[in-house]
Amino acid sequence: MTDFSLLAQLNNAHGPSGREEEVRKVVCEALSSVADEISFDGLGSVIARLNRHATGPKVAVVAHMDEVGFLIREIRPDGLLKVFKLGGIDPAVAVNSELEIKTRHGKKYTGLVWSNKPVTELTIDDLWVDVGATCQQEVIEMGIEIGDSAVFATRHFDLNNSGNLVAKALDDRIGCWLGLELMRTLADKNLPCDFYFVASVQEEVGTKGGKTAIEQLRPDVVLVLDVATAKHVSPSSGSQRVYGQGPCVVVADKIALGHYPLLNFVSDVAKEQGIPIQRDFLAGGGTDNGPATLVGSGIAGLAVTLPVRNCHSAYTQVNQQDVTQCLCLLQHVITQLDETQKARLYPYYS
Numbered sequence: 429m430t431d432f433s434l435l436a437q438l439n440n441a442h443g444p445s446g447r448e449e450e451v452r453k454v455v456c457e458a459l460s461s462v463a464d465e466i467s468f469d470g471l472g473s474v475i476a477r478l479n480r481h482a483t484g485p486k487v488a489v490v491a492h493m494d495e496v497g498f499l500i501r502e503i504r505p506d507g508l509l510k511v512f513k514l515g516g517i518d519p520a521v522a523v524n525s526e527l528e529i530k531t532r533h534g535k536k537y538t539g540l541v542w543s544n545k546p547v548t549e550l551t552i553d554d555l556w557v558d559v560g561a562t563c564q565q566e567v568i569e570m571g572i573e574i575g576d577s578a579v580f581a582t583r584h585f586d587l588n589n590s591g592n593l594v595a596k597a598l599d600d601r602i603g604c605w606l607g608l609e610l611m612r613t614l615a616d617k618n619l620p621c622d623f624y625f626v627a628s629v630q631e632e633v634g635t636k637g638g639k640t641a642i643e644q645l646r647p648d649v650v651l652v653l654d655v656a657t658a659k660h661v662s663p664s665s666g667s668q669r670v671y672g673q674g675p676c677v678v679v680a681d682k683i684a685l686g687h688y689p690l691l692n693f694v695s696d697v698a699k700e701q702g703i704p705i706q707r708d709f710l711a712g713g714g715t716d717n718g719p720a721t722l723v724g725s726g727i728a729g730l731a732v733t734l735p736v737r738n739c740h741s742a743y744t745q746v747n748q749q750d751v752t753q754c755l756c757l758l759q760h761v762i763t764q765l766d767e768t769q770k771a772r773l774y775p776y777y778s
């Protein structure tokens with residue numbers, strides 16, 4: 429039985445883009461007993477090395493720490509707040525939700541999102557956040573100021589103990605959990621590569637930390653872990669990225685192509701191990717794999733994603749079996765990434 433208590437801690441941490449400190453603390457604490465070196469990029473991404481004496485190609489698994497959320501943009505005379513959104517949040521999804529507001533000094537408040545407009549006409553400007561204050565002065569006395577952050581307030585839970593895990597921040601704390609599990613489970617292995625876990629910042633506002641951390645690290649191979657909205661099996665939607673049918677490898681997204689030799693290598697490992705994978709296309713978005721791939725003279729990169737339900741909402745849901753299969757796949761991929769395999773990924777250099 430897999431222990432998901434660390435995932436619950438990660439999921440419950442308050443960490444929208446640029447305000448990842450609570451997540452970084454959980455990540456660094458979990459790494460403290462396994463990583464040989466921990467460093468940071470200038471924006472606050474964590475770069476953890478498994479074994480400082482390791483040889484072989486530099487392999488980085490990347491997952492972003494930030495979640496979608498809001499910044500307080502205006503405190504109105506009537507005590508209601510207006511917000512600026514961090515990442516792709518549909519106002520129709522945000523309305524009627526409960527938020528957790530965090531002040532500069534770490535105090536937390538509940539905010540309820542409401543609007544007078546019909547859901548079909550909503551923009552982010554039509555949302556008001558109610559903290560129970562009747563005037564601007566009351567909000568200021570609570571210690572809330574313009575620029576404070578807010579996230580959905582949901583706590584991590586298992587849906588009727590079905591193995592379907594639900595939280596506000598599975599995008600991408602599930603990737604962070606996988607990265608930490610890889611560090612922990614591979615710590616006593618004799619790896620053929622120099623393995624790193626990168627927990628990046630500000631992915632939801634334009635894949636920022638994925639660029640800066642990879643610039644600093646300059647690995648040979650990048651595996652980006654993220655999530656994407658699952659589809660249902662139907663004649664119109666096709667059969668890719670189906671919830672509960674295994675992790676996905678991204679052939680192409682809006683900003684990057686999966687490195688073809690790497691895509692094939694990961695697919696071959698999955699086949700050898702009997703792990704089901706889905707070859708996917710993300711037409712509407714990208715991941716940290718975009719900027720990571722274009723660092724230096726170019727790096728072999730691939731996004732490995734998990735199908736989720738209700739992405740960028742208060743209740744994002746992931747299937748536990750998809751998660752454990754993804755972990756197993758990554759463990760096998762990393763333990764096979766040696767110099768010979770690296771040469772196969774870059775055939776044009778030989």
Ligand SMILES: [Zn+2]
Pocket residue numbers: 492599600631654655
């Ligand atoms: Zn994500």
